[in-house]
Amino acid sequence: MIQKPKGTYDVFDIQGKKIQYLEKLFACLMEKYNYEYMRTPLFESSELFHRGVGDSTDIVTKETYDFIDRGNRNMTLRPEGTAGIVRSFIENKMYGRASSPVKCWYTGPMYRYERPQSGRYREFYQMGVEVFGSPDPIMDAEIISIPVQFFRLLGLKGIKVHLNSLGDQESRKNYKKALLEYFEPHIETLCEDCKNRYQKNPLRILDCKIDKDKDVLRNAPKLKDYLNEESKKHYEAVKKYLEALQIPYIEDPNLVRGLDYYTHTVFEVEANVEGFGSQNVLCGGGRYDGLVETLGGPKTPGVGFALGMERLLTALEYEKIDIIKNQEIDIYVIPLEETIKPYALEITTSLRMNGFITDIDMMNRNIKSNFKQADRLQTKYVILIGSEETKTKTLTIKNNQTKQEYKIKEEQLIQFFDQNIEEDIHETI
Numbered sequence: 001m002i003q004k005p006k007g008t009y010d011v012f013d014i015q016g017k018k019i020q021y022l023e024k025l026f027a028c029l030m031e032k033y034n035y036e037y038m039r040t041p042l043f044e045s046s047e048l049f050h051r052g053v054g055d056s057t058d059i060v061t062k063e064t065y066d067f068i069d070r071g072n073r074n075m076t077l078r079p080e081g082t083a084g085i086v087r088s089f090i091e092n093k094m095y096g097r098a099s100s101p102v103k104c105w106y107t108g109p110m111y112r113y114e115r116p117q118s119g120r121y122r123e124f125y126q127m128g129v130e131v132f133g134s135p136d137p138i139m140d141a142e143i144i145s146i147p148v149q150f151f152r153l154l155g156l157k158g159i160k161v162h163l164n165s166l167g168d169q170e171s172r173k174n175y176k177k178a179l180l181e182y183f184e185p186h187i188e189t190l191c192e193d194c195k196n197r198y199q200k201n202p203l204r205i206l207d208c209k210i211d212k213d214k215d216v217l218r219n220a221p222k223l224k225d226y227l228n229e230e231s232k233k234h235y236e237a238v239k240k241y242l243e244a245l246q247i248p249y250i251e252d253p254n255l256v257r258g259l260d261y262y263t264h265t266v267f268e269v270e271a272n273v274e275g276f277g278s279q280n281v282l283c284g285g286g287r288y289d290g291l292v293e294t295l296g297g298p299k300t301p302g303v304g305f306a307l308g309m310e311r312l313l314t315a316l317e318y319e320k321i322d323i324i325k326n327q328e329i330d331i332y333v334i335p336l337e338e339t340i341k342p343y344a345l346e347i348t349t350s351l352r353m354n355g356f357i358t359d360i361d362m363m364n365r366n367i368k369s370n371f372k373q374a375d376r377l378q379t380k381y382v383i384l385i386g387s388e389e390t391k392t393k394t395l396t397i398k399n400n401q402t403k404q405e406y407k408i409k410e411e412q413l414i415q416f417f418d419q420n421i422e423e424d425i426h427e428t429i
Contacts, residue, residue, distance in 0.1 A: 007114075007122025017324050018313060019125075022154075023107055026127050029150055030105045033142070035129060038104040040084035042111075046074040052083035052261060052295055063112040077111035081306055082261070082288070083295070085130045090297035094132065101133035107309075119314045128285075128306035132292065135301040137234050140265040140287055141241030143303050147269045147283045148247050150307075155321045158272025160248050162281075163239070164255040166203070166223060166262055167231035169290065175226040176202055186216045207256050222253045231264065238265050261288040265303070275318040282315060283307030330421050332379040332400075333360040334370045336386035344385045347395070347413070354414050356421065374400055380421060 004010060011019060027037070046066055053060050065077040078084055085106065089095065094102045107127040116122060129146055131139055144161055151159050166172060179202040187195060191211055197204040203223075211217050227235065242249050249267075257266045266286035273280050285305025292300040316323060331351055335344035344360060351358040359377060361370050374382050384396040393410040408416050 005122070007116040009121060009123075014324060014327075015313075017327070018316075019309060021323050022309065022312065023127070025153065026105070026107070026150060029146070029153070030129070033103070033146060035103040035105045038085060038088065038106050038130075039108065040078070040081075040088050040106070042109065043075045043077050044084055044087065046076040048083050048087055048295070049076050049079060052086065052291060053080060059112060063114050065111045065113055079110055079112045081106055081108070081110065081126055081128045082130060082291070082304055085304075086132075086291055086295055086297070086302065089130075089132055089300075090292060090295060095292070095298055095300055101131050101139065103129075103131045105129045119308075119311045121310060125309035126306045127309065128304060130302060130304035132300050132302045134303075135289065137237035137265070138241055140234075140238045140303055141245060141247075143285060143305055144238075144242060144265075144267055144269070145245050145247060147305060147307055151269065151271055151282065154312075154316060154323065156271040156273070156282075156315060156319060158270075160250055160270050160272075161242065162252040162255055162268045162270065163242075163249045164223070164252050164266050165227060165231060165235035165238075165264055166256065166266055166286075167227045168263060171223075171227045171231045172203070172263070174228075175221070175223050178221045178226060179203065179205070182221055183216070189214065189216055203256050206254050217254075223256075224253055234264055257284060257286055261291040261294070262286040263289045267305075269305075269307075271315060271319075273315045273318050276315065280315075282312055328357075328378040328380055329359055330356040330379075330417070331358045331381045331383060332370075332374040332377060333358065333383045333385065334367070334374075335361065336367070336384060340385050340387065340390055343390050347383065347385065347410070351413070351417070354417075356417055381417070 030037070046064070049064060050060055059079045064079050067075055067077075069075050085104065089102065105128065107125070109123050109125050111123055113122055114120065129143060131143060144163075148159050148161065167175065180198070183190070183198055183202060183205065187198060189211075190198070190205065191208065194205045194208050194211055197208075205211070206217065206220060208217065239249065252268075255266055255268065256262070257268075264287040266284075268281045268284040270280040271282055283305055285303070287301070287303040289301040291302055292298065333344050333348045333351075335341045348358050348360045359379075361373070363373075365373060371382070379400045382398045382400050384398065386396075389395050394407050395410060395413060397406045397408055397416070398404070399406075406416070
């Protein structure tokens with residue numbers, strides 16, 4: 001038997017409904033924020049991720065799925081969403097729009113060759129947001145507010161933002177120099193990865209999962225001490241806007257995120273999820289004012305975030321939050337004879353096109369088995385169609401909860417269900 005690749009999973013049954021609900025809710029929220037949907041290819045030129053994500057990151061050095069296509073081109077399955085969105089922004093000349101900033105959102109699979117574990121897969125799904133054109137710290141605050149509001153809508157508690165500033169290029173340059181001087185006498189105490197990071201990007205040493213508890217990392221210089229006045233001003237403004245939005249935050253001087261392109265604001269959003277342990281982070285992001293220019297575009301500020309679908313689903317499960325409260329269908333149609341099926345299918349299609357969730361027997365069940373199936377589907381109403389109903393165009397309708405029966409003319413069918421089936425009321429955003 002052929003099995004799915006290691007680090008992947010199938011989606012079906014209730015899990016599929018949960019994922020669809022999350023995507024619909026996120027899309028609805030994005031509409032309220034006036035963000036446009038964007039989609040980019042699953043694979044791109046390998047150069048895009050080497051230049052965009054950074055050669056010093058674990059993603060590029062250890063985790064990408066690289067291949068050579070039939071045209072002898074180096075290609076990579078996308079390991080994250082931002083680089084592809086930036087490439088599209090440049091290639092489609094979105095920077096020339098008068099309606100800046102360009103605000104977009106995306107959802108889709110990403111691929112990283114890492115060790116599969118609970119909530120972490122080699123094929124995983126992200127939802128994310130990117131904004132181009134605004135250097136204003138109010139934009140940073142809006143980006144942070146989106147996942148916070150999304151998690152709150154889902155019912156997660158204890159939402160907190162971990163916040164830091166990496167400063168502008170000048171600040172980072174000064175900080176990098178300080179880190180090189182500080183870590184030089186301690187190089188041999190660091191892991192092999194950090195020894196390589198020392199040469200390429202010493203800031204990444206602060207993000208090390210192996211050495212994180214060593215004193216050499218705890219006592220490292222803090223980036224906030226090397227921020228210039230412009231960077232400090234930007235960071236203070238972001239905090240002021242978050243306070244105005246009543247979004248609690250924790251300043252985390254060791255937060256640098258795992259990608260090389262970040263500048264100024266970086267953040268992670270966590271929820272108080274029992275069972276997650278000390279690592280409750282559900283999403284992360286930040287500002288990347290130099291990335292568009294790095295990838296060949298004009299100087300353009302950018303900011304965004306991404307959240308993992310699998311980790312969010314696990315958090316909801318741990319918190320016993322049921323996002324699929326109503327699995328009922330509106331109507332179940334039972335044709336009583338073989339010759340009735342064309343008419344029954346016509347009625348079923350008409351109901352569906354008028355907005356009712358409708359199913360029809362396609363297994364040639366007897367009447368008793370069909371009513372059991374209606375119960376399994378949590379059906380509100382059952383329509384029985386026999387030869388008499390076909391002749392008179394008067395349908396027998398049964399309330400599957402109260403067992404009350406009605407005789408309704410075909411032309412009054414839609415009106416009857418409009419009056420008797422309440423629309424699902426989705427949470428107002």
